[in-house]
Amino acid sequence: MAEFEDGKEEGALRTIGEVSEALGIRPHILRYWEQQFPLLKPLKRSGGRRYYRAEDIAMVEAIDRLINREGYTLKGAEAVLRSGGAGADRRVGGRRAGDTAPEAAAGVRLMIDDAPDTAAIIAGLKSVRAKLAAALER
Numbered sequence: 001m002a003e004f005e006d007g008k009e010e011g012a013l014r015t016i017g018e019v020s021e022a023l024g025i026r027p028h029i030l031r032y033w034e035q036q037f038p039l040l041k042p043l044k045r046s047g048g049r050r051y052y053r054a055e056d057i058a059m060v061e062a063i064d065r066l067i068n069r070e071g072y073t074l075k076g077a078e079a080v081l082r083s084g085g086a087g088a089d090r091r092v093g094g095r096r097a098g099d100t101a102p103e104a105a106a107g108v109r110l111m112i113d114d115a116p117d118t119a120a121i122i123a124g125l126k127s128v129r130a131k132l133a134a135a136l137e138r
Contacts, residue, residue, distance in 0.1 A: 002022040002023050013051040014052045015051060016030055016042075033060065037063060037074075037077075037081065039081055040060065059081070063077055063081070
């Protein structure tokens with residue numbers, strides 16, 4: 001959890017400036033994340049002044065970790081947060097390019113197996129693969 005040295009209680013409301021300073025995240029980034037992550041909803045008082053609760057600060061820390069340390073995309077980080085997890089073991093949609101994804105491959109296999117016309121889908125995919133292979137040989 002962030003370290004605040006302002007003399008306030010641990011669960012006190014914090015301004016965007018206080019959160020920004022404690023976490024090292026610029027205020028405009030925090031405002032942008034509010035737009036991108038519907039789960040992040042600090043209180044807004046008159047004049048649009050933002051007040052972050054302890055759970056909002058924890059959410060900001062999780063977003064920062066997922067995006068800036070674990071390499072998630074914005075959509076991937078949102079998916080992890082919506083699923084209730086915030087660890088690398090919960091990655092599916094937010095993988096970095098080049099990462100292997102055995103659990104994601106199993107999910108794709110399930111989606112194809114559940115499709116009404118699996119044979120047609122597989123045939124279409126094989127056709128695309130053949131066209132790509134032919135294009136690479138040229």
